[in-house]
Amino acid sequence: LFSMHPFYIVLVLGLLLLPTSCCSSSAPANDTLVAGRVFTVGDKLVSRNGKFALGFFQPAASTISKSSNNSWYLGIWFNKIPVFTTVWVANREEPITHPNINSTQLKITRDGNLVIVVKHANAGTESLVWSTHMINRTQTSNINTTTTSAAVLLNTGNLAVKVTDSPSSDLPLWQSFDYPADVVLPGAKLGWNKVTGLNRHIISKKSLIDLGLGSYSLGLDTTGLAILERRKNPAVVFWHWASSKTLSMSIIPVLKTILD
Numbered sequence: 001l002f003s004m005h006p007f008y009i010v011l012v013l014g015l016l017l018l019p020t021s022c023c024s025s026s027a028p029a030n031d032t033l034v035a036g037r038v039f040t041v042g043d044k045l046v047s048r049n050g051k052f053a054l055g056f057f058q059p060a061a062s063t064i065s066k067s068s069n070n071s072w073y074l075g076i077w078f079n080k081i082p083v084f085t086t087v088w089v090a091n092r093e094e095p096i097t098h099p100n101i102n103s104t105q106l107k108i109t110r111d112g113n114l115v116i117v118v119k120h121a122n123a124g125t126e127s128l129v130w131s132t133h134m135i136n137r138t139q140t141s142n143i144n145t146t147t148t149s150a151a152v153l154l155n156t157g158n159l160a161v162k163v164t165d166s167p168s169s170d171l172p173l174w175q176s177f178d179y180p181a182d183v184v185l186p187g188a189k190l191g192w193n194k195v196t197g198l199n200r201h202i203i204s205k206k207s208l209i210d211l212g213l214g215s216y217s218l219g220l221d222t223t224g225l226a227i228l229e230r231r232k233n234p235a236v237v238f239w240h241w242a243s244s245k246t247l248s249m250s251i252i253p254v255l256k257t258i259l260d
């Protein structure tokens with residue numbers, strides 16, 4: 001019975017993906033946030049192909065419930081699907097409280113990180129909500145990140161922080177595909193990056209309102225694809241698929257709260 005869940009989950013999203021050609025918008029979209037510019041609630045980056053958008057949002061379920069006091073997140077969603085469906089969330093564990101949303105900014109800092117901050121106008125200070133936490137590049141390179149870094153929402157749904165005027169600008173300094181939330185999009189990879197040591201895996205949401213880290217994770221282990229129940233110590237394998245081909249996987253698994 002349990003082994004059915006992952007297939008069900010793939011199917012659900014497969015259906016949502018079908019109508020992507022239904023409502024193409026012709027407005028010129030902006031896919032880039034450059035250093036020196038701030039991005040606030042209501043602003044949107046849209047990938048060049050129009051398929052993905054990035055912005056601040058409240059989980060759909062929380063706008064249905066009457067409370068106007070729910071958390072805000074920065075995320076990427078399918079831009080052409082009527083049902084609001086996120087594919088990535090930045091500040092899963094650091095939601096922005098509703099009273100702070102109008103003083104929240106997304107921007108690129110002097111050292112090249114993409115950050116979410118809340119400005120405290122009276123005190124003239126700001127507090128850090130979320131950051132890409134890249135290594136401090138001002139120490140390792142002479143690139144003036146203040147003028148050359150930008151965050152670009154790519155056609156694949158990958159948010160990439162790049163150095164814009166450099167010959168190596170195709171290599172992102174940071175990308176959301178390396179830090180997936182609960183969805184793997186085609187083109188993203190799970191598992192170990194041998195160069196950086198990063199183990200890319202996805203983790204289910206806590207609930208439809210609280211997008212924080214939930215009970216299940218999906219990633220690669222030494223023999224294949226595994227879903228773990230994270231809250232057990234040690235984590236319990238909930239579902240396992242052994243295959244030599246999992247690294248080239250192009251399926252779209254989503255861990256839904258249905259699993260909880």
Ligand SMILES: *[C@@H]1O[C@H](CO)[C@@H](O)[C@H](O)[C@H]1NC(C)=O
Nearest residue numbers: 028029030031032033034037
């Ligand atoms: C996109 O944003 C950049 C700054 O980030 C701005 O220079 C440019 O004019 C914008 N383009 C559009 C089409 O709005």
Ligand SMILES: *[C@@H]1O[C@H](CO)[C@@H](O)[C@H](O)[C@H]1NC(C)=O
Nearest residue numbers: 067068069070097098099100
């Ligand atoms: C938000 O909701 C919580 C729990 O219901 C409550 O304690 C808090 O005071 C509320 N905050 C605001 C700003 O309304």
Ligand SMILES: *[C@@H]1O[C@H](CO)[C@@H](O)[C@H](O)[C@H]1NC(C)=O
Nearest residue numbers: 041097098099100101102103
């Ligand atoms: C944020 O600003 C908008 C537009 O001015 C306003 O309608 C909304 O009530 C504000 N929200 C908060 C939480 O202050």
Ligand SMILES: *[C@@H]1O[C@H](CO)[C@@H](O)[C@H](O)[C@H]1NC(C)=O
Nearest residue numbers: 109111135136137138139140
């Ligand atoms: C990065 O390094 C520079 C030069 O050493 C330093 O001035 C700056 O404060 C550092 N930034 C952070 C975020 O550590």
Ligand SMILES: *[C@@H]1O[C@H](CO)[C@@H](O)[C@H](O)[C@H]1NC(C)=O
Nearest residue numbers: 138142143144145146147148
């Ligand atoms: C980086 O660019 C900014 C804006 O043009 C400038 O104020 C700053 O002096 C530059 N820093 C370096 C180290 O060149």
